Amino acid sequence: MALASIWTVEFRLLSVHPCSPSSSTRTRKIHRFRITNGIPKEVLTRTQEFQQHCTTSVSKFHHQLVTSIPMPQFLVNLNVGSNLPIWVCVAVVVLFASLRTIFSRKKQPPGSVADLVRRGQLRSDRRGISRDPKFEDPFDNPLVKVSKNKSSVEMCGKVYRLAPVTLTQEEQTVHQRRRSRAYQWKRPTVFLKEGDSVPPDVDPDTIRWIPANHPFATTSTDIGEDFAHKNVSQKSGVPFRVQAEHEALQKKLEALQNEEELNKVVINPTNAKELARPFNSHAEKSSLNNQLKDPPSSKLDNGPNHFEIAPSTGEDQNLKL
Amino acid sequence: MLSLHHHLPGTTTNANLQFPPTTHLRHSTPFPKTLTLIPPKPHLPPLTPKALLQWNRKPQLSGETPRVVVVTSGKGGVGKTTTTANIGLSLARLGFSVVAIDADVGLRNLDLLLGLENRVNYTVVEVLNGECRLDQALVRDKRWSNFELLCISKPRSKLPIGFGGKALTWLVEALKARGDGTSGNGNGSTGSRSPDFILIDCPAGIDAGFITAITPANEAVLITTPDITALRDADRVTGLLECDGIRDIKMIVNRVRTDMIKGEDMMSVLDVQEMLGLPLLGAIPEDSEVIRSTNRGYPLVLNKPPTLAGLAFEQAAWRLVEQDSMQAVMVEEEPKRGFFSFFGG
Ligand SMILES: Nc1ncnc2c1ncn2[C@@H]1O[C@H](COP(=O)(O)OP(=O)(O)OP(=O)(O)O)[C@@H](O)[C@H]1O
Numbered sequence: 001m002a003l004a005s006i007w008t009v010e011f012r013l014l015s016v017h018p019c020s021p022s023s024s025t026r027t028r029k030i031h032r033f034r035i036t037n038g039i040p041k042e043v044l045t046r047t048q049e050f051q052q053h054c055t056t057s058v059s060k061f062h063h064q065l066v067t068s069i070p071m072p073q074f075l076v077n078l079n080v081g082s083n084l085p086i087w088v089c090v091a092v093v094v095l096f097a098s099l100r101t102i103f104s105r106k107k108q109p110p111g112s113v114a115d116l117v118r119r120g121q122l123r124s125d126r127r128g129i130s131r132d133p134k135f136e137d138p139f140d141n142p143l144v145k146v147s148k149n150k151s152s153v154e155m156c157g158k159v160y161r162l163a164p165v166t167l168t169q170e171e172q173t174v175h176q177r178r179r180s181r182a183y184q185w186k187r188p189t190v191f192l193k194e195g196d197s198v199p200p201d202v203d204p205d206t207i208r209w210i211p212a213n214h215p216f217a218t219t220s221t222d223i224g225e226d227f228a229h230k231n232v233s234q235k236s237g238v239p240f241r242v243q244a245e246h247e248a249l250q251k252k253l254e255a256l257q258n259e260e261e262l263n264k265v266v267i268n269p270t271n272a273k274e275l276a277r278p279f280n281s282h283a284e285k286s287s288l289n290n291q292l293k294d295p296p297s298s299k300l301d302n303g304p305n306h307f308e309i310a311p312s313t314g315e316d317q318n319l320k321l
Numbered sequence: 322m323l324s325l326h327h328h329l330p331g332t333t334t335n336a337n338l339q340f341p342p343t344t345h346l347r348h349s350t351p352f353p354k355t356l357t358l359i360p361p362k363p364h365l366p367p368l369t370p371k372a373l374l375q376w377n378r379k380p381q382l383s384g385e386t387p388r389v390v391v392v393t394s395g396k397g398g399v400g401k402t403t404t405t406a407n408i409g410l411s412l413a414r415l416g417f418s419v420v421a422i423d424a425d426v427g428l429r430n431l432d433l434l435l436g437l438e439n440r441v442n443y444t445v446v447e448v449l450n451g452e453c454r455l456d457q458a459l460v461r462d463k464r465w466s467n468f469e470l471l472c473i474s475k476p477r478s479k480l481p482i483g484f485g486g487k488a489l490t491w492l493v494e495a496l497k498a499r500g501d502g503t504s505g506n507g508n509g510s511t512g513s514r515s516p517d518f519i520l521i522d523c524p525a526g527i528d529a530g531f532i533t534a535i536t537p538a539n540e541a542v543l544i545t546t547p548d549i550t551a552l553r554d555a556d557r558v559t560g561l562l563e564c565d566g567i568r569d570i571k572m573i574v575n576r577v578r579t580d581m582i583k584g585e586d587m588m589s590v591l592d593v594q595e596m597l598g599l600p601l602l603g604a605i606p607e608d609s610e611v612i613r614s615t616n617r618g619y620p621l622v623l624n625k626p627p628t629l630a631g632l633a634f635e636q637a638a639w640r641l642v643e644q645d646s647m648q649a650v651m652v653e654e655e656p657k658r659g660f661f662s663f664f665g666g
């Protein structure tokens with residue numbers, strides 16, 4: 001240990017004054033003298049020998065390093081001796097880092113799911129597996145400990161004082177009574193747009209006025225309450241609106257077919273199916289896009305309107321497209 | 322216990338045969354689950370495997386299912402959505418079937434907190450319109466398949482408020498009818514079943530959205546922070562809830578800073594309780610992890626290792642299940658007692 005420290009001290013001094021060799025050697029001597037003051041002479045000579053050896057070997061190593069790695073000109077031109085300790089440090093760090101990566105690689109077998117997570121293919125927290133949860137009591141586990149006399153609790157390594165809750169049932173009812181006096185409220189049951197007239201049989205206290213441009217709420221509905229209820233409780237099958245749109249489409253198509261028959265243009269059922277497809281996909285898209293602002297009737301009307309353009313051009317080719 | 326049977330037929334049959342009286346006792350006596358009153362653990366022989374013990378420690382579901390709980394506050398930004406997400410997932414982790422309804426019309430963000438924002442295709446508005454079925458609008462969480470999210474509306478659509486409240490009641494009925502007989506007993510099966518808990522994340526204010534959101538609820542969790550503005554709104558909202566016939570109201574005090582209470586700079590949880598006179602479901606400390614978990618779309622309670630706020634949410638969820646309330650609150654940090662406590666002793 002002592003040797004090493006002398007060694008480093010010396011080098012540090014060296015690197016402090018790189019440009020004036022004479023002064024540096026002087027300080028070096030002085031300092032070495034100071035450091036090695038209490039050490040027996042025998043040891044001192046040994047130390048010097050060892051030190052010499054170290055210096056030569058390190059400089060050799062450094063020389064190899066410099067020659068083997070292509071260096072920018074300005075780095076090579078620098079005073080090699082002055083940078084030696086820095087180079088040694090760099091070498092040690094590089095060696096350490098490479099060893100560490102080798103060791104850490106050895107720990108995990110390659111090709112596991114962890115690799116997928118690392119490559120960003122999987123998110124570690126959102127893998128489609130939910131392990132059977134192990135219920136740890138949140139009141140008594142390694143992170144939460146209540147002291148014996150229940151006056152304190154240790155949570156996440158910190159100890160907190162506990163104070164008992166003193167709220168009684170009477171106090172609760174007192175507060176309830178206070179509130180019922182302070183806030184007399186009747187739940188609004190009627191929602192009206194601002195500016196609407198009040199229906200005759202409605203208690204004015206139960207009206208909630210919704211501004212016509214309320215960002216999230218509207219009083220107008222394009223669907224009846226009964227239908228909405230039915231829709232909510234529907235358990236299986238095609239959703240009501242989708243079904244209705246489909247049926248309307250079917251009817252239009254049939255009407256169209258009849259018309260065509262009258263015009264003596266023959267459309268066989270396979271053609272009709274292909275006809276239906278582009279419209280169906282259009283309908284699906286529009287429902288996916290949630291263009292809810294359109295009232296349903298307009299949506300239903302729009303489709304067939306587009307549609308009628310196709311037969312008017314009159315060609316079978318057109319229909320097949 | 323039951324589901325464990327399937328996993329470990331050999332070992333647990335034995336165990337089960339040994340303990341029927343114990344388990345029965347747990348079911349029949351509703352013991353309070355609080356910080357101070359740690360219930361006596363059921364007496365188990367020392368050789369019981371640890372896993373079995375952990376499965377045994379489960380909160381006892383009390384009350385009629387589905388429990389329809391509205392999470393509300395009055396003042397905005399005090400942590401309703403955070404609470405809904407964390408308590409919801411805690412309940413799901415405890416094996417209960419949970420449906421979380423984001424009733425924050427227009428400003429929904431529960432999906433973000435849960436990291437499910439990319440999977441919301443349909444909402445209640447589409448269900449009402451008959452564009453999809455209810456089961457298509459429910460978003461099942463991949464981490465805990467007994468947790469489902471239901472959003473009321475998309476950002477740009479409007480809720481028909483005329484029967485919005487009724488619509489929520491129909492939703493609850495439809496969810497209840499879903500299981501058909503196989504009502505939940507908290508064993509976390511993946512199939513569709515009647516939910517044990519329906520949590521409704523209420524919008525701020527006492528507007529039409531609030532009125533809609535509280536309609537189907539029969540109990541409420543009131544979130545407040547220990548400051549006077551939040552408290553006044555909380556008191557008012559409590560009054561409205563009581564007028565509406567919701568009697569079972571418990572509060573959660575959020576963003577508690579024990580260091581500030583100590584310096585008398587902040588109301589303590591007990592001060593809050595004195596002002597509102599409501600039983601405490603939980604006290605959640607201020608925790609920077611909350612924001613981090615929001616950014617990740619990964620609720621705090623799933624963090625490993627658990628954090629202070631996560632543990633507090635889990636405790637609150639446990640009390641919610643058992644319809645219990647806190648009997649003691651953490652007041653301040655105690656100075657370390659001995660030198661050795663520094664080393665965790
Ligand atoms: N215990 C806590 N510690 C630190 N930050 C918190 C805590 N609880 C909530 N927050 C932060 O407060 C903000 C508001 O939370 P949140 O969205 O849950 O409130 P909210 O009541 O749902 O708001 P809104 O009224 O807009 O719906 C979030 O940024 C959240 O990260």
Ligand SMILES: [Mg+2]
Nearest residue numbers: 401402425430
């Ligand atoms: Mg919110």
